Amino acid sequence: MVGKAARGFWLCALLVALAACTSVGTHTRERLAIDYGPPMPLRVCVLHTPDVAPRRIDALIAAVNEEFASYGITVVVPWVRPWQRAGFTHERLFEDVAQRRLEVPCDRLVAFVDRNAGDALWGLLMPEVLGMVDEATHTRGYVVATRASLNQLFVPPSKATVHEFYHLLGCPHAGSMDACYRAIAALKRAHDASADFVPGIDAAGGFVTTREDANQTLRDALAGRPGM
Ligand SMILES: [Zn+2]
Known part of the structure; x- marks a missing residue:
């Protein structure tokens, strides 16, 4: 039996979280020097809380597509479904998303979450988290999509998204984007255009090549099984 505190700590260790001070790095000239290969769609299925309007989701996805155009990656959204936030803490929110299966044709599953007064208060008490992606497969995550706190004046929802x-492409936190560019190029090389899945990325940087494996790997990680 794992205590609540220990479990919380363990979950934090599993996640790549965005607090106000972290970054995937600043862009460098490497960005244009790397061959990213042919275009690749990334199918991201979307859950959203009632306060995040569909046009807001469209705007956030458009911001991602503008950013990813250099890599020949286009985010496509096969479906958008309403979702009730599972709880108050970021860990609880994340766990709910992570426990959901990736279904055909989704390559990734992302929940867009509204802020509420409780969250804004939470942000005064501890470094605020504006999103999370699972580290075991990099296929599931959530993003805080509305503004209600001081931190978000500095990290707007489009930047958080x-x-x-x-992270869904396997990019780590770093000072420069160089490792990220290489990760994106490697992911695109690993993608089989005839397959129906853009591989996930495991915690060691290896590829999770099927949707079934991505589901199983994350289920195992959430269950705390060894070998993850
Ligand atoms: Zn991050």
């Missing part, structure tokens, strides 16, 4: 979507 782009940041989390970089």
Whole structure:
């Protein structure tokens, strides 16, 4: 039996979280020097809380597509479904998204979450989290999509969304984007255009090549099974 505190700590260790001070790095000249290969659609299925309007989601996805155009990646949204936020803490929110299966044709699953007064208060008490992506497969995540706190004056939802979507491509937190560019090029090389899935990326940087494996790997990680 794992205590609540220990479980919380363990979950934090599993996640790549965006607090106000973290970054996937600043752009460098490498960005244009790397061959990213042919165009690749990334199918991201979307859950959203009632306060995040569909046009807001469209705007956030458009910001990602503007950013990803250099890599020949276009985010396509097969479906958008309403979703009730599962709880108050970021860990609880994330767990709910992570426990959902990736279904055909989704390559990734992202929840867009509204802020509420409780969250804004939370932000005064501890470094605020504006999104998370799972580290075991980099296929599931959530993004805070509305503004209600001081931190978000500095990290607007469009920037938080782009940041989390970089994690969905396997990009780490870093000072420069160089490792991220290489990760994106490697992911595109690993993608089989005839397959129906853009591989996930495991915690060691290896590829999770099927949707079934991505589901199983994340289920195992959430269950705390060894070997993850
Ligand atoms: Zn991050």
